[in-house]
Amino acid sequence: MAGRFARVLSGNRRVGILSLIGAGSLTVGFFLNREQNVNAGANVRRIYPASAEYPDLRKHNNCMASHLTPALYSKLCDKATPNGYTLDEAIQTGVDNPGHPFIKTVGMVAGDEESYEVFADLYNPVIKERHNGYDPCTMKHPTDLDASKIKGGLFDENYVLSSRVRTGRSIRGLSLPPACTRAERREVERVVIDALGGLKEDLAGKYYSLSQMTEQEQQQLIDDHFLFDKPVSPLLTCAGMARDWPDARGIWHNNEKTFLVWVNEEDHTRVISMEKGGNMKRVFERFCRGLQEVERLIQEKGWEFMWNEHLGYILTCPSNLGTGLRAGVHVSLPHLSKDPRFSKILDNLRLQKRGTGGVDTAAVGSTFDISNLDRLGQSEVQLVQTVIDGVNYLVECEKKLEKGQDIKIPDPISQFK
Amino acid sequence: MPFGNTHNQLKMNYSAEQEYPDLTKHNNHMAKVLTPEMYANLRDKQTPSGFTLDDVIQTGVDNPGHPFIMTVGCVAGDEETYDVFKDLLDPVIEDRHGGYKPSDKHKTDLNPDNLKGGDDLDPNYVLSSRVRTGRSIRGFCLPPHCSRGERRGIESLSVEALGALGGDLKGKYYALKDMTDDEQQQLIDDHFLFDKPVSPLLLASGMARDWPDARGIWHNNNKTFLVWVNEEDHLRVISMQKGGNMKEVFNRFCTGLTKIEELFKAKGHEFMWNEHLGYVLTCPSNLGTGLRGGVHVKLPNVSKHEKFGEILKRLRLQKRGTGGVDTAAVGGVFDISNADRLGFSEVELVQMVVDGVKLLVEMEKRLEAGQSIDGLMPEQK
Numbered sequence: 201m202a203g204r205f206a207r208v209l210s211g212n213r214r215v216g217i218l219s220l221i222g223a224g225s226l227t228v229g230f231f232l233n234r235e236q237n238v239n240a241g242a243n244v245r246r247i248y249p250a251s252a253e254y255p256d257l258r259k260h261n262n263c264m265a266s267h268l269t270p271a272l273y274s275k276l277c278d279k280a281t282p283n284g285y286t287l288d289e290a291i292q293t294g295v296d297n298p299g300h301p302f303i304k305t306v307g308m309v310a311g312d313e314e315s316y317e318v319f320a321d322l323y324n325p326v327i328k329e330r331h332n333g334y335d336p337c338t339m340k341h342p343t344d345l346d347a348s349k350i351k352g353g354l355f356d357e358n359y360v361l362s363s364r365v366r367t368g369r370s371i372r373g374l375s376l377p378p379a380c381t382r383a384e385r386r387e388v389e390r391v392v393i394d395a396l397g398g399l400k401e402d403l404a405g406k407y408y409s410l411s412q413m414t415e416q417e418q419q420q421l422i423d424d425h426f427l428f429d430k431p432v433s434p435l436l437t438c439a440g441m442a443r444d445w446p447d448a449r450g451i452w453h454n455n456e457k458t459f460l461v462w463v464n465e466e467d468h469t470r471v472i473s474m475e476k477g478g479n480m481k482r483v484f485e486r487f488c489r490g491l492q493e494v495e496r497l498i499q500e501k502g503w504e505f506m507w508n509e510h511l512g513y514i515l516t517c518p519s520n521l522g523t524g525l526r527a528g529v530h531v532s533l534p535h536l537s538k539d540p541r542f543s544k545i546l547d548n549l550r551l552q553k554r555g556t557g558g559v560d561t562a563a564v565g566s567t568f569d570i571s572n573l574d575r576l577g578q579s580e581v582q583l584v585q586t587v588i589d590g591v592n593y594l595v596e597c598e599k600k601l602e603k604g605q606d607i608k609i610p611d612p613i614s615q616f617k
Numbered sequence: 618m619p620f621g622n623t624h625n626q627l628k629m630n631y632s633a634e635q636e637y638p639d640l641t642k643h644n645n646h647m648a649k650v651l652t653p654e655m656y657a658n659l660r661d662k663q664t665p666s667g668f669t670l671d672d673v674i675q676t677g678v679d680n681p682g683h684p685f686i687m688t689v690g691c692v693a694g695d696e697e698t699y700d701v702f703k704d705l706l707d708p709v710i711e712d713r714h715g716g717y718k719p720s721d722k723h724k725t726d727l728n729p730d731n732l733k734g735g736d737d738l739d740p741n742y743v744l745s746s747r748v749r750t751g752r753s754i755r756g757f758c759l760p761p762h763c764s765r766g767e768r769r770g771i772e773s774l775s776v777e778a779l780g781a782l783g784g785d786l787k788g789k790y791y792a793l794k795d796m797t798d799d800e801q802q803q804l805i806d807d808h809f810l811f812d813k814p815v816s817p818l819l820l821a822s823g824m825a826r827d828w829p830d831a832r833g834i835w836h837n838n839n840k841t842f843l844v845w846v847n848e849e850d851h852l853r854v855i856s857m858q859k860g861g862n863m864k865e866v867f868n869r870f871c872t873g874l875t876k877i878e879e880l881f882k883a884k885g886h887e888f889m890w891n892e893h894l895g896y897v898l899t900c901p902s903n904l905g906t907g908l909r910g911g912v913h914v915k916l917p918n919v920s921k922h923e924k925f926g927e928i929l930k931r932l933r934l935q936k937r938g939t940g941g942v943d944t945a946a947v948g949g950v951f952d953i954s955n956a957d958r959l960g961f962s963e964v965e966l967v968q969m970v971v972d973g974v975k976l977l978v979e980m981e982k983r984l985e986a987g988q989s990i991d992g993l994m995p996e997q998k
Contacts, residue, residue, distance in 0.1 A: 248766025255765060256794065256830050284624025288764075295827050375627070381671075382638060383631035411639065437820065444678050447639050 250274035253288075255295045262307030263518075264294035267325040281318045285311030285379050290319060293439040306330055306519050309439045311379030313372065313506045313514050327511075327518050327576070332615060334522075334577040339616070341512035341522050344579035345492060347485040353588045355478025359595045360529045361567065364474035365487045365584065367524040368467035368515045370506040371498070376516045377441040377466060385448040388468045395497035396452045396461060403490055405454035407463075410446035426451055428465050441466060441516070458483075459490050467515050467524075480529065480591075484584050512576060522576025527587045530556055534566035535601035536594060541609050545597065548612040549590035550574055570594065577616045586613065625661070625669045633657035636671075638678045645690030646709045646901075647677035655704055664701045668694030668762050672823075673702055679821035689713060689902050692822045694762030696755065696889045696897050710894075710901055714959040723895035723905050726962035727875060729868040735971040738861025742915045742978045744950065747857035748870045748967060750907040751850035751898045753889040754881065759899045760824040760849060765831070768847050772831040775846050778880040779835045786873055788837035790846075793829035809834055811848050824849060824899070841866075842873050850898050850907075852877075861912065863974075867967050895959060905959025910967045912974050913939050917949030918984035919977055924994070928980075931997045932973035933957055953977065969998060 254273045257265040268291065276287045294307025308326060310316055316323050324336050334341075355363070370376060371391055374384045393407045408417055421427035430445045431437055452461040462470040471494075473487035495505060506514035512522035536542055546553055554569040570591060572583045597607040628636050637656050640648040651674065659670045677690025691709060693699055699706055707719045738746070753759060754774060757767050776790045791800055804810035813828045814820060836843040845853040854877070856870035878888060889897035895905035919925055920936075929936055937952040938945040946952075953974055955966040973995075980990045 248764065248770070252766035252769065253764055255827060259794075280624075283627050292826060295830075296825070379624070381628045381631065381636060383628065383635035386635065387631075411642075438826075442679070443675060443821075444638060 250277050253277060255291070257295070259298050260294070260307070261299040261301060262294045262297070262305045263326040263329050264291050264307030264322070265299070266329065268322060272321060276319055276322060279318055281312050281314040283312050283314070283375055283379065285315055285318075285375070287319055287322070289379065289440070290315060290322075293435055296438040297435050305435060306517055308518065309378045309441075309516050310376055310514070310518070312375045313370070315376075316511060316514065323518060327521065330519050331522070331576040332574070334616065336510045339577065340509050341576055342579040342582070343507070343512055343523070344581040345488040346581060347481070347488040349581045350481055350484060350585060350588065352592065353479070353481030353484065353584075355480060355529065355531075355588075355591060356595050357478045359533070359598060360478035360531045360591065362474065362476050362530045363478060363480040363483045364472065364529070365480075365484055365525065365527040366470060366472040367487075367491070367526075367580075368470045368513070368520055369491070369494075369524075370468045370514050370516075372504050372506045374468070376468070377464065378439045378516060382444050382447060385444070385464050389448040389450065389463050391498060391501065391503055392461070392463050392469055392494075393450070393452065394501065395494050398497045399454070399490070399493060402456055402486070403454050403459055403493065405452055405459070407450055407452040409450040411449070413450075421451060424453075424457060426453060426457075426460055428462055431466070436466060439516075459486055461494075466517070467520070478529070480527070480584070480588055484527070484580075488580070520575060522574075523578070523580045523583060524575060525580050525583055526571045526575075527584045528554075528569055528571025529587070529591055530567055531570055531591060531594065532565075532567050533594060533598050536598045536607075537566045537568060539597075539601065539607070541607070544609050545594070545607075546570070546590075548610050549593060550586055550613055550615065551590045551594075574615065625663055625671070628671070629661060633660055636660065638674070640678070642681050643677070643690070644682040644684060645677050645680070645688045646712050647674050647690030647705070648682070649712065650705060650708045659702055659704060662701050664695050664697040666695050666697070666758050666762065668698055668701075668758070670702060670705070672762065673698060673705065676818055676822040680818050688818060689900055691901065692761050692824075692899050693759055693897070693901070695758045696753070698759075699894060699897065699901075706901060710904065710959070713902055714905070715957065717960045719893070721960065722892050723959055724962040724965075725890070725895055725906070726964040727871040728964065729864070729871040731964040732864060732867055732967055732971070734975075735864035735867065735967070736862050738863060738912065738971070738974055739978050740860045742981060743861030743974065744913040744915065745857065745859050746861055746863040746866045746912050747855065748863075748866055748908065748910040749853060749855040750870075750874070750909075750963075751896070751903055752852040752854060752874070752877075752907075753897055753899075754851050755887050755889045757851065759851070760847065761822040761899060765827050768827070768831040771851050772833065772846050774881070774884065774886060775844070775852060776833075776835070777884070778877055779844060781880050782837070782873070782876060785839055785869075786837050786842055786876065788835055788842070790833055790835040792831075792833040794832075804834060807836075807840055809836055809840075809843055811845055814849070819849060822899075842869055844877075849900070850903070863910070863912065863967065863971050867910070871963070903958055905957075906961070906963045906966060907958060908963050908966050909954045909958075910970045911937075911952055911954025912970070913950055914953055914974060914977065915950050916953075916977060916981050919981045919990075920946065920949060920951060922980075922984065922990070928977070928995065929953075929956075931995045932976065933969050933998045934973045 250273055254270050280286050289311055291308045293309055299305050327336055328334060371388050374388050431442050449464045458475050460472040471491055473483045475483055513524050515521060515524050550573045551570050552573045556564055556567055556569050572587050574583060593610060600607050633656055637653050663669045672694055673691045676692055682688050711717055754771055757771050814825050832847045834845055841858050843855040854874055856866045858866055896907050898904060898907050933956050934953050935956040939947060939950055939952050955970050957966060976995060980993055983990050
């Protein structure tokens, strides 16, 4: 898995690959024809110079807007990936959503694996900014899903209420949610549920298609907090990810409700391992085992995940590259959360706080969602260890403050190991 | 460049059956017409500017519709869409526009002198009068498909043309992205300001891309003639005033439109129009005249009459709340307008509104006086 870059061509995908090459030539052919038609005076699309097409980003505050100069736009605007994905499509979400003075969004997505190469001149500085200096040109991303390396990971359950690890995986050779056709999306669904159907024992489970689930099934999934709905965030809808909803979308979970896979939401798959309580070690162990098993099952059928040694696992949003991993807990910190040093402590531990509703929610009472800040440049094992060590420290602080003792701000931990 | 779907060649790697959308829960005109066979026949086509079948239908796939409200479910990305995808759009048009056939011809009549009456609607009942339509500039892609460069080109041509209007049509353009807070507040108070579409019907077609770039509002100093630039269509043209003098509203509407068209022609541009479909607009529901002429009218008694719906149907009128489409009436005040767009001329449609509203007001007065309206029931127009 790690270190392999060459695509595996299997019988059932050969037609697809050859056609992709053909599609590239056809795309080029179409552009050539278009220009000829314009010269001939036929009533076709007006072609404007790049300067007339350059978006107005003066009121924008996102990573794409910070790096997309007119010169860079001009250089990239006529290019397309072999599937036909263009720069304008990649940046549409960032043009449509100027951002917020305090929250800097990424402002662009990938339509396929090749986007990250064809438009590297824009993705790379965006990745570097978003991932705190990680340089895809020179640095390599470590992948490590060996859960046995984890030390500790059993939290004090008087404080830690639940533990969860999530990531995403993309199926190589199929376009990503912003650009996929209906047939490609259905193919992703088919490949993934075929593999999930092969999971056994504690991982054995069932798939619930969004378009076919019964009312009871839907209610159960809502009660279990498993159901995802059509995205409403304009960040996602402007990127085209919600097209054809709910076609080929669904939720798979194991019978024990501790391992969950979302199909065709923001990524081909989102994989989640979770349980109540503080046994992060077990959560991560199941996470790794499940992921590796799914990978083995798709490889049996000639498929693989999108991955390369610079960007790690390839996902739709550049913010999720690398591990795509967010490991976190819901933890009660009534004293610590009121301490003015709380934010600094989190920063130094390379952790992030969210409300218990997830990103963009506020904490309720004093229960926080605490998770890793980083995604790219450190391995899964390293990031989960960071969360384990960090949460242990936070709980220790909480206990000290309870007893009236003082706490210390820890030294900042180094970022790229 | 296009919105998500137009790398059509990739789809050709999959069979039509694999790509055909799931329309089993859908209730819109597109879903009624688009069989798997039709999808297979049309899916490899595209207009010269690259608009494809999937682009046409995306909004209808994403918005299944409502059991009671039949939406169109498709849009055009350019003028040629109506030709290249006529196998789909002709039956949609026929269904939506009361049986309008592919061989039918549409009459355009913007001569306000041909309107009889309309200057005497009772202002005790008719609170305001308004006529709107849309226009598209030939040679440019429509809002679902246009690039930023094209959209800015449309804005710049439109602002130039509107800037040359004089007399009572003289006015000013307010670009959405440059307006000051004061200007914005004034436009809101005047009920002129349009905002980024929130309807998923519009968003799913890609019309709101790059908002608010190259969008704006122009209105004359008298605030009776208003043009929206690059909202759902290239241009939406509105003539309106308080009271019941629909004749004056329609006069100004025709004069203004005709002048604007002359100004465009002087620069070598014309509006999209043909003798079969009339004026070509983004949504097939707005073809022909693209005209909605209407009034805000007090009908608290008539509206409660059991035959209200039937009366409107026979008069070829439609009711809406005073917030416009999809709103409910408040305090017995209704927005009453023509139901048709295509197959009748502008004069004919406004005549129907004028005659129909006159009759409704007459009925309202009778019911107020406790009299019956049975003798006033109209024939089906």
